Amino acid sequence: MAVLKLKPTQRARAGRLLSYAVGIGVIALVAFTADWPKLQHNFFNPDVIAKIFPNIIVIALRNTLLYTVVAFVGGSLLGILLAVMKVAGGPLSWFAIAFIEFFRGVPALMTLFLFAFIIPIATGFQFPGGTIGAGLLGLVIVTGAYSAEIIRAGIEAVAGGQSEAARSLGMTQGQTMGWIVLPQALRIVIPPMTNELVMLLKDTSLLFSIGLAAPDRELTTFGKDGLSTYASATPLIVAALLYLVVTLPLTYLVSKLEKKLDPKR
Amino acid sequence: MSSMATPASAGLSPIQIRGLRKSFGSNEVLRGIDLDVLEGEVVCVIGPSGSGKSTLLRCVNLLEQPTAGSVKLLGEEMTDPDVEINQVRTHVGMVFQAFNLFPHLTALGNCMIAQQQVLKRSKAEALEIAKKNLTMVGLSDRMDYHPAKLSGGQQQRVAIARALSMDPKIMLFDEPTAALDPELVGDVLAVMRDLAQAGMTMMVVTHEMAFARDVSDRTVFMDAGVIVEQGPSAQLISNPGHKRTQIFLKRVLDPTHIDDSELGETEPD
Numbered sequence: 001m002a003v004l005k006l007k008p009t010q011r012a013r014a015g016r017l018l019s020y021a022v023g024i025g026v027i028a029l030v031a032f033t034a035d036w037p038k039l040q041h042n043f044f045n046p047d048v049i050a051k052i053f054p055n056i057i058v059i060a061l062r063n064t065l066l067y068t069v070v071a072f073v074g075g076s077l078l079g080i081l082l083a084v085m086k087v088a089g090g091p092l093s094w095f096a097i098a099f100i101e102f103f104r105g106v107p108a109l110m111t112l113f114l115f116a117f118i119i120p121i122a123t124g125f126q127f128p129g130g131t132i133g134a135g136l137l138g139l140v141i142v143t144g145a146y147s148a149e150i151i152r153a154g155i156e157a158v159a160g161g162q163s164e165a166a167r168s169l170g171m172t173q174g175q176t177m178g179w180i181v182l183p184q185a186l187r188i189v190i191p192p193m194t195n196e197l198v199m200l201l202k203d204t205s206l207l208f209s210i211g212l213a214a215p216d217r218e219l220t221t222f223g224k225d226g227l228s229t230y231a232s233a234t235p236l237i238v239a240a241l242l243y244l245v246v247t248l249p250l251t252y253l254v255s256k257l258e259k260k261l262d263p264k265r
Numbered sequence: 266m267s268s269m270a271t272p273a274s275a276g277l278s279p280i281q282i283r284g285l286r287k288s289f290g291s292n293e294v295l296r297g298i299d300l301d302v303l304e305g306e307v308v309c310v311i312g313p314s315g316s317g318k319s320t321l322l323r324c325v326n327l328l329e330q331p332t333a334g335s336v337k338l339l340g341e342e343m344t345d346p347d348v349e350i351n352q353v354r355t356h357v358g359m360v361f362q363a364f365n366l367f368p369h370l371t372a373l374g375n376c377m378i379a380q381q382q383v384l385k386r387s388k389a390e391a392l393e394i395a396k397k398n399l400t401m402v403g404l405s406d407r408m409d410y411h412p413a414k415l416s417g418g419q420q421q422r423v424a425i426a427r428a429l430s431m432d433p434k435i436m437l438f439d440e441p442t443a444a445l446d447p448e449l450v451g452d453v454l455a456v457m458r459d460l461a462q463a464g465m466t467m468m469v470v471t472h473e474m475a476f477a478r479d480v481s482d483r484t485v486f487m488d489a490g491v492i493v494e495q496g497p498s499a500q501l502i503s504n505p506g507h508k509r510t511q512i513f514l515k516r517v518l519d520p521t522h523i524d525d526s527e528l529g530e531t532e533p534d
Contacts, residue, residue: 159365161361161363161365162365162367164328164361164365165359165361165365165366165367165424166367166379167328167351167354168326168328168354168357168358168359168428169354169355169378169379169383169427169428169431170351170352170353170354170355170379170383170384170431171351171379171382171383172351175382175383179378179382180367180378183369184367184368184369187369
């Protein structure tokens with residue numbers, strides 16, 4: 001109750017000190033009571049680490065990055081196509097809207113199931129590349145649907161005077177979009193698209209659910225397999241750390257880009 | 266009212282406007298405009314804001330779709346859906362109040378892109394023409410600059426060079442100096458004066474009365490979507506015949522002079 005008599009700044013300071021004290025207390029409690037050898041054995045086991053390297057890098061991390069790049073490039077191109085269709089109006093835009101809303105409205109996991117299981121089982125059609133091919137197609141489509149909305153917003157953020165100036169020079173609608181509006185729109189959407197890249201990198205872990213062959217495994221599948229093989233969480237912990245090694249610099253880059261690109265192009 | 270502007274041979278007028286009407290929803294901005302601009306003629310359109318003069322200019326190259334009436338540009342009926350509008354527009358340069366330069370391209374790039382993409386000129390040819398026009402507007406030392414690095418007056422001169430690089434037969438100016446700091450207006454007007462003296466057919470919406478009086482052949486006064494009065498520029502500006510023109514000019518030329526007795530009749534809406 002004595003706290004209530006303090007000035008607001010003093011009260012805030014007291015509150016901060018109290019929370020630090022509690023935090024340090026909890027950490028100390030854990031540090032003194034925890035069974036460190038057992039924890040290390042289960043979560044950061046040097047023997048297990050020795051076994052999963054270098055495959056967790058040269059197969060799992062490599063595949064995660066490869067799938068991310070493939071799905072991002074494919075998804076961005078699809079997103080540009082859908083965004084241009086959507087702003088064009090007419091039947092094309094109805095198709096684009098239906099496509100975007102369907103794949104944004106359905107869980108990404110369901111979309112992966114759609115291409116990996118539902119379509120092949122229902123129709124007998126096999127996607128090129130097998131399971132991983134179907135999975136990547138699913139990621140491309142999910143990314144395309146999300147980035148289409150980002151790119152459409154970018155297109156609409158380009159001032160109308162730009163189109164008017166281009167049209168007054170005799171440019172067609174297509175030339176205006178391709179040479180004047182899109183180059184500016186894509187610059188505007190660099191920060192949110194980098195964000196999308198981070199999301200996609202993490203979403204490649206959904207590929208675990210469709211069952212990947214050993215050489216196709218990405219970080220999460222690799223970590224989960226390691227959990228079963230070695231009865232230790234170490235492979236999953238290492239996989240999580242490897243995700244962070246990639247996502248944290250990217251997230252930092254996004255905030256830098258946002259600051260750099262926001263005030264003026 | 267515009268009968269004096271109709272030439273003996275209609276084919277000689279690069280711009281022929283007949284019965285032009287434009288509505289935005291229930292708001293009729295143009296209420297029947299007839300206007301011809303002769304080859305080599307410089308016509309200024311003046312009038313209070315909201316009088317429809319910018320809309321008129323934007324209807325000429327169909328940036329606005331007219332609600333009714335006819336616009337003939339270089340003999341082509343712009344309201345005819347079968348006319349290749351993009352083709353006609355390549356012959357009609359337009360300069361905007363807000364410049365509307367392409368920010369991702371340099372001054373040269375701004376002047377080259379449509380030459381290459383629309384006129385299919387080679388890069389070398391487009392470059393040569395762009396350089397010639399940027400030099401003509403006094404920006405030979407700013408060719409590689411992006412618009413963000415240029416002053417408003419320089420940007421507007423790039424915009425003029427961009428339009429001229431298409432070798433237009435007609436130039437349309439939509440309040441080209443209205444967004445400029447006063448000390449930068451002169452450079453832009455000087456370029457426009459050179460253009461007029463070189464014989465370019467020009468239609469200029471402007472508030473620069475000195476430019477209208479000294480450079481243009483004819484001045485059109487618009488108010489409330491109609492042409493109230495038009496005539497040789499010096500005559501119309503120094504000796505307007507119509508009451509509304511007189512009131513408008515008095516206000517523009519002497520902004521500190523406000524006569525309460527006039528206020529009631531000047532706002533028709």
